[in-house]
Amino acid sequence: MARSYVHEARRRVGRRRERIRPIVERLALEHPDAVIALRFRDPVELLISVMLSAQTTDVMVNRVTERLFVKYRRPEDFLTVPLEQLEADIRPTGTFRQKARNLRGAMKMLVEDYGGEVPERLEELVRLPGVGRKTANVVAAERGATQGIVVDTHVRRLSQRLGLTRQEDPAKIERDLMRVVPRADWARFPHLLIWHGRRVCMARRPRCEDCVLSDLCPASRVSTVPLTAAPQAK
Numbered sequence: 001m002a003r004s005y006v007h008e009a010r011r012r013v014g015r016r017r018e019r020i021r022p023i024v025e026r027l028a029l030e031h032p033d034a035v036i037a038l039r040f041r042d043p044v045e046l047l048i049s050v051m052l053s054a055q056t057t058d059v060m061v062n063r064v065t066e067r068l069f070v071k072y073r074r075p076e077d078f079l080t081v082p083l084e085q086l087e088a089d090i091r092p093t094g095t096f097r098q099k100a101r102n103l104r105g106a107m108k109m110l111v112e113d114y115g116g117e118v119p120e121r122l123e124e125l126v127r128l129p130g131v132g133r134k135t136a137n138v139v140a141a142e143r144g145a146t147q148g149i150v151v152d153t154h155v156r157r158l159s160q161r162l163g164l165t166r167q168e169d170p171a172k173i174e175r176d177l178m179r180v181v182p183r184a185d186w187a188r189f190p191h192l193l194i195w196h197g198r199r200v201c202m203a204r205r206p207r208c209e210d211c212v213l214s215d216l217c218p219a220s221r222v223s224t225v226p227l228t229a230a231p232q233a234k
């Protein structure tokens with residue numbers, strides 16, 4: 001039964017290549033404020049903020065970095081304080097021991113290999129301790145050097161519901177999205193999905209009846225398609 005629902009939903013919404021432009025345009029109108037919520041003044045602060053944002057909220061990171069960036073002004077400053085002090089300074093962001101070690105390692109590499117600057121290429125960013133592809137993509141995109149599409153929990157969930165991918169692995173989801181999303185939209189697309197995921201398409205109770213994508217979404221509950229039926233990519 002579920003298969004026929006999925007088939008009907010796919011037929012109803014049409015091919016993903018034809019849907020992607022209205023999806024982006026409608027989300028851009030719906031969420032004109034969809035930008036990164038982290039506060040930073042330069043690429044080093046951006047990198048540090050994104051590294052601290054794992055497993056916590058942007059609000060919490062901003063609260064911590066407001067003081068942190070007064071005390072630690074250059075990458076070298078992270079190397080001269082005792083590790084325990086750095087741990088205490090970032091403690092409210094959670095997993096602070098690991099984050100402190102990674103921050104130290106990343107700042108050390110910036111100083112030793114990149115003259116204290118944050119590199120732009122993804123291949124170089126992911127060399128930094130504690131920096132995975134998601135963090136690297138966020139940093140690159142915010143610097144105007146977009147090379148991929150950020151896949152976080154919201155992007156993953158919404159891409160699946162919208163039938164843009166049937167993958168589970170973030171790297172494979174990113175590959176699917178890079179094939180269908182116009183390159184000019186790679187930077188803003190994840191922000192649009194993240195804000196839509198927070199405000200409308202929540203994990204447990206998506207508000208399909210208020211969603212501007214309802215007629216473009218194979219998982220919409222406004223149609224007769226149940227959310228339990230996994231949407232299929234085309």
Ligand code: SF4
Pocket residue numbers: 158161162200201202206207208209211212213214217218219220221
């Ligand atoms: S129609 Fe429902 S499931 Fe689809 S994107 Fe909108 S809120 Fe999410």
